[in-house]
Amino acid sequence: MSHPAGVVEHTADTSSYDRTGDVRMTSSHIVGLVARREILTRLTDKGFIVSSIFIIVLIMGSVVFQVLIQSGASSVSVGITDGPQDFSTAIEEQADVLGLDAEVTEYDDESAAREAVQSEEIDAAVVDGNSVLVNESLDDALGAAISGAINGLTLAQRLTDEGVNPDILQPVSLEVMSLQPAADAADEKGLVAFVSILLLYTLLIFFGQFIAQGVVEEKASRVIEVLLAAVKPWQLLAGKIIGLGVLAFAQLLIICAAGLGGAIAFDVITVPGAAIATVVQVLGWFVLGFTLIAALFAVCGALVSRQEDPQTVLLPMTLILVAALVLAITAGQNPNGTLAKVTSFVPALSTMVMPVRVATGSVAWWEIVLTVVLMLATIVAVVRIGGRIYSGALLGKGGRVKIRDALAAERVS
């Protein structure tokens, strides 16, 4: 080629800007900048905040629901007017045997007791020694408790009358010897694992959508051209995943802390140590799983052209998550089955299946290591290949981008 002759030559080959304050642009600095922007953008986005609160409330609500179901010991209230000494104690004792929590109130006369029943202050009132007043019908268990109490007291009275020491009626206390001492803890671990998996699934879907949406937005608004002129695609990808990951993890921590605290406070969980260990374990799986799923969502988002049609491209991702959830539930019922074992090694599925297996079944240490290694390897592969697809697809202008074309359009650096 020939350079044009006589172009205006300037002596200075450097511009006169002050560069002393410039930052060394390491990859971690750039990734940090991208992550920071993601976090700040989401925290000022009303849509994100509202949906986050919604998710937290939803999950808290389901925990409270669990609490109500689990705290099955129903309570009853009984009124009495007269009757033998110790009558109220006897009713309480009998009710307790039957799994009822009875509260006994004494009333001055029958009409006061009747009023209390009518106003539904109490479930039933015992008058005249052996008549029971109820609004509609007497609860079977409560009825049994009351008649048990009356019979017991009457029997004791008769024995005393006959000169027999009623203490012979003291029941023999049974000594319970559990053949599976840890069954209780395992059940609770299973419950915690299941709730955690549900939580994981919800958060992955939720944040996956946000990641994909963010990617589509950058592509649709063409800001990607300006970004990729200064930043490597994998740095952008990593920054997005980390930024949203921090938000997701924070949300997960809030939910876990509140959920676990609530569950322990309401006695849904009686072995907090095991439950906390399970939650910590789930958090660990979450970090791995989130990274992988988020990267996959980001790459899928990059294949979309317009804001309108991400759902079609995201559908496979959503299906993978649903499959993982179903497999995790199945694994909960049969943690040592072949299906559970195999799927607990498959990256993406393992995020949800493995924690359930660990909580409910017996898992060898090498199995966990293998799963983690497979997961890490997949993450590296997805971020690498994903970075190429990402840049190729993001810079493409047309409609849906095919993965092959995106890979072929790899850029210089």
Next chain:
Amino acid sequence: MLEFDGLRKSYGTNLVLDDVSFTVAPGQMYGFCGANGAGKTTTMRIALGLARADAGEVRWKQQPVDLEVRRRIGYMPEERGLYPKMPVVEQLEYFGRLHGMNTAAARKSASLLLEGMGLGERSKDALEKLSLGNQQRVQLAAALVSNPDVLILDEPFSGLDPTGVDALAANLAERRSRGVPVLFSSHQLDLVERLCDAVGILAGGKIVASGTVGQLREREANRQLRVVIPGSDGRWARELGYVRVDSDRDGEVLLQLDDPGRDQDVLSAAMASGPVSHFGWRQPTLVEIFRETVAA
């Protein structure tokens, strides 16, 4: 020096760039002209690493342009793009930092630019709330915020009103005076002619002409002599054996000489036929040069 050296690029069987080479010197404003699809945008995107050249390279200060260098380039893509929902000043700050500035410097530069563009009041507004013209200003600010060493702007003037054009031109002139090489593409050849130190014309993937506007004019083959004799017809010119008359209207005659050295003979002949009010070599506009070179 910003050097484009032997760039070649094809998409499938379609050859887009065919050995494109040119140089932009520091402090030089280089206008990049060409019809739609001539390859201007592809050339610029290759410089920014957004497309890969099949052959050739782009160098800055004798070094191939890599990501490190690219951070020192201010770029305005043809398809404008910023974050629609992000406050204007925050985006500028973000781009400044992505290009290596520290937080304080990026913040300062962003507010200064916005104030300079009369957008100081709107700096906290989301970009999408601004008018299109103002969004265009912000886009330019995004290219300028890091005080780049090199500016590459794809159609920066399109969509601007005359005030906007003047403001942008002044802004670019200021950067040029600091020794920044400015490469921009434009369809508005009158603008290029007015603003640029040098021009490159791209046609069919090749640089068909490159140099200062003056150099291009000199190279122009069919130079015309313009002679005005009010009230006369052009017969006096047609009777001369050594000229070709291109046009003859209201006493104004445009003619070409077989031998440019005989221009004084033409003047004598003209004066003999009437009072000459204008005589001179006509300066072809860039538009004409463009038509000429692209058609050739």
